[in-house]
Amino acid sequence: MGPERTEGGAGRLALFLCLSGLVLAFAVAAATAIGDYNIALRTVFLSVTNELGLTGAEIAPIEQSVVWNLRLSRALVAALAGAGLAICGAILQALLRNALAEPFVLGVSAGASTGAVCVIVLGIGAGGLSLSLGAFAGAFAAFALVALLSNGATSGPNHTTLAGLAASQLFNALTSYIVTTSGNAQQARDVMFWLLGSFGGVRWPDFQLLLLVVVFCLAVCIWMARSLDAFTFGDEDAASLGVPVGRIRLVLFGVTALLTATIVSMVGAIGFVGLVVPHAARYVVGPLHLRLLPACAVVGAVFMVIADIVSRVIATQQTVPIGVVTALVGVPFFAIILYRARPQT
Amino acid sequence: MSVIAQNLSWGVRRRTIVSDVSLTVAPGQTLGLIGPNGSGKSSLLRLLAGLRRPASGQVEIHGRNIAQIPRKALSREVAFVQQSAATDTNVTVADVVRLGRTPHRSALAGWSEADEAAVTEALDRVGMTSRRRQAWQTLSGGERQRVHIARALAQAPQVMFLDEPTNHLDIHHQIEILRMVRDLDLTSIIALHDLNLAAMYCDRIVVLQGGSVCACGTPEEVLTPDLLRDVFRVSAHIDASADAGRPHIRFTTE
Numbered sequence: 080m081g082p083e084r085t086e087g088g089a090g091r092l093a094l095f096l097c098l099s100g101l102v103l104a105f106a107v108a109a110a111t112a113i114g115d116y117n118i119a120l121r122t123v124f125l126s127v128t129n130e131l132g133l134t135g136a137e138i139a140p141i142e143q144s145v146v147w148n149l150r151l152s153r154a155l156v157a158a159l160a161g162a163g164l165a166i167c168g169a170i171l172q173a174l175l176r177n178a179l180a181e182p183f184v185l186g187v188s189a190g191a192s193t194g195a196v197c198v199i200v201l202g203i204g205a206g207g208l209s210l211s212l213g214a215f216a217g218a219f220a221a222f223a224l225v226a227l228l229s230n231g232a233t234s235g236p237n238h239t240t241l242a243g244l245a246a247s248q249l250f251n252a253l254t255s256y257i258v259t260t261s262g263n264a265q266q267a268r269d270v271m272f273w274l275l276g277s278f279g280g281v282r283w284p285d286f287q288l289l290l291l292v293v294v295f296c297l298a299v300c301i302w303m304a305r306s307l308d309a310f311t312f313g314d315e316d317a318a319s320l321g322v323p324v325g326r327i328r329l330v331l332f333g334v335t336a337l338l339t340a341t342i343v344s345m346v347g348a349i350g351f352v353g354l355v356v357p358h359a360a361r362y363v364v365g366p367l368h369l370r371l372l373p374a375c376a377v378v379g380a381v382f383m384v385i386a387d388i389v390s391r392v393i394a395t396q397q398t399v400p401i402g403v404v405t406a407l408v409g410v411p412f413f414a415i416i417l418y419r420a421r422p423q424t
Numbered sequence: 425m426s427v428i429a430q431n432l433s434w435g436v437r438r439r440t441i442v443s444d445v446s447l448t449v450a451p452g453q454t455l456g457l458i459g460p461n462g463s464g465k466s467s468l469l470r471l472l473a474g475l476r477r478p479a480s481g482q483v484e485i486h487g488r489n490i491a492q493i494p495r496k497a498l499s500r501e502v503a504f505v506q507q508s509a510a511t512d513t514n515v516t517v518a519d520v521v522r523l524g525r526t527p528h529r530s531a532l533a534g535w536s537e538a539d540e541a542a543v544t545e546a547l548d549r550v551g552m553t554s555r556r557r558q559a560w561q562t563l564s565g566g567e568r569q570r571v572h573i574a575r576a577l578a579q580a581p582q583v584m585f586l587d588e589p590t591n592h593l594d595i596h597h598q599i600e601i602l603r604m605v606r607d608l609d610l611t612s613i614i615a616l617h618d619l620n621l622a623a624m625y626c627d628r629i630v631v632l633q634g635g636s637v638c639a640c641g642t643p644e645e646v647l648t649p650d651l652l653r654d655v656f657r658v659s660a661h662i663d664a665s666a667d668a669g670r671p672h673i674r675f676t677t678e
Contacts, residue, residue, distance in 0.1 A: 176511075176512070178512060301532075302531050302532070303531070304531075305526060305529060305531060306526075308523060308526070309523055309526050311511045311513050311515060311520070311523065312506070312509040312510070312511050312523075313506075313509060313511075315470075315475060315504075315506065316504075316506060316509055318475055318495070319473065319475060319499065319502075319503065319504035319506075320499055320523060320524070320526040320527055320579070321495050321496035321497075321498065321499030321500070321526060321527035322495070322496075322526065323495055323496075361514070365514075365519075366513045366514055366515055366519070367519065369532075
């Protein structure tokens with residue numbers, strides 16, 4: 080590892096990951112303490128250790144329940160969702176060779192919303208689980224269409240991007256068609272709110288499922304990180320470096336689709352994180368994916384947890400959709416990075 | 425290592441682009457691939473490098489059929505330099521050259537001494553050692569091409585394919601790059617447009633026309649007024665230049 084260390088790589092990354100990990104822990108603690116009803120950090124800490132069986136402190140059961148059952152699970156799901164979306168963004172930006180690529184560029188969110196609308200408006204199935212299942216099925220239908228149109232995702236980046244655009248348009252049109260022809264105003268509002276994303280209602284089982292998916296996908300992506308670097312100068316160049324281009328593209332598109340579909344079906348289509356966090360992370364740790372992907376994961380997690388806190392406190396007595404907050408919080412940060420990274424001419 | 429192509433054919437849909445090409449390159453030789461636009465130079469180069477699968481025929485490198493060598497193993501022996509490959513990613517010169525070690529590294533293996541030695545040597549070979557930390561985006565065209573060649577060298581190949589490596593370069597850099605490639609201790613196959621440069625720096629020349637080989641041999645054998653008129657549709661005088669008797673082409677107005 081010597082030479083890469085001397086080039087300021089591994090050491091800087093380790094420091095960055097440690098610091099971000101600390102910030103993440105603090106953000107999760109803050110997210111658990113802050114809300115309509117603020118809870119002292121000490122109480123938060125003791126509630127968690129009580130639940131883990133490490134302490135037996137006297138805490139009001141209501142506070143303990145709020146901390147453990149509502150806020151902590153929510154904060155952790157937010158962290159995982161942020162991490163997952165940021166990883167997807169980084170991978171798609173590399174594979175599609177497009178700085179504007181983000182997790183929803185392959186039509187996954189449009190498909191998910193069509194699936195969700197089928198459940199909310201057409202009443203196919205009922206209850207929370209089937210809403211998620213509907214969204215998941217829709218998301219994968221969209222991805223399957225993109226895979227089909229782009230020859231198993233093996234055609235060039237522009238072709239795949241266009242296929243994603245076609246799928247997005249198709250599924251958005253389907254969603255609008257279903258809502259306008261068979262929905263009522265309340266249902267349209269429900270759909271709209273769901274689409275903008277919300278962490279309300281996520282519980283521990285959601286966390287467990289998402290943790291499994293995020294860890295699995297991150298592991299696959301890190302395994303393929305070096306191959307992703309080889310795409311720097313395009314597909315043919317990657318092939319001449321010995322990378323099985325078709326297989327890598329298909330696997331990584333599949334992984335991002337799985338991750339995005341899971342997140343969207345759980346908390347809605349939260350924009351901006353997947354677009355901006357990879358750029359911010361690249362600015363700090365550089366473009367090599369073995370460093371970039373872990374950095375994206377922690378930065379995305381921190382960003383989403385903070386955005387969730389803001390969404391709960393920005394307006395009293397109501398929760399602003401998280402997608403609105405990610406854009407509001409994210410744009411100023413992004414503006415600073417864009418300004419500092421502008422070409423020196 | 426020797427490169428032997430036998431009866432290579434390849435096309436898109438019904439259009440044949442490379443038609444029944446056979447050629448032999450001896451170990452250590454520099455072969456120039458010339459021909460008018462659309463004569464199939466780039467396609468043939470990709471078939472030879474194993475980047476495209478021929479519709480028929482086969483390529484042997486060092487006696488082995490490349491279709492039967494796994495992609496990654498092949499990349500340890502064969503490097504390919506595209507014409508002016510670009511990127512928007514903010515990488516340094518060293519990052520780009522390190523990519524050349526990709527076929528030699530497993531998924532999570534650390535950076536080894538051998539990797540570092542290969543990168544250092546490759547940078548030294550193209551005279552870019554002092555620029556290793558410079559951003560790719562700030563390099564000139566000639567410097568970028570040199571870095572691409574350094575990356576190919578870091579692959580530690582036995583055979584190198586170059587697709588019009590001197591495009592868009594000024595004459596000084598064209599000559600510098602071709603001289604560098606010629607002096608490398610490996611077999612190289614270069615697609616070129618400039619006939620005089622091909623004559624100066626290639627041991628042998630293959631002329632393509634309409635996807636087939638129409639002449640093959642040393643520059644003196646191949647570059648004749650008749651061939652230039654038939655294939656390139658220009659009239660020219662051929663002089664023997666003072667430079668080791670290589671032919672020098674002087675184009676004339678009719």
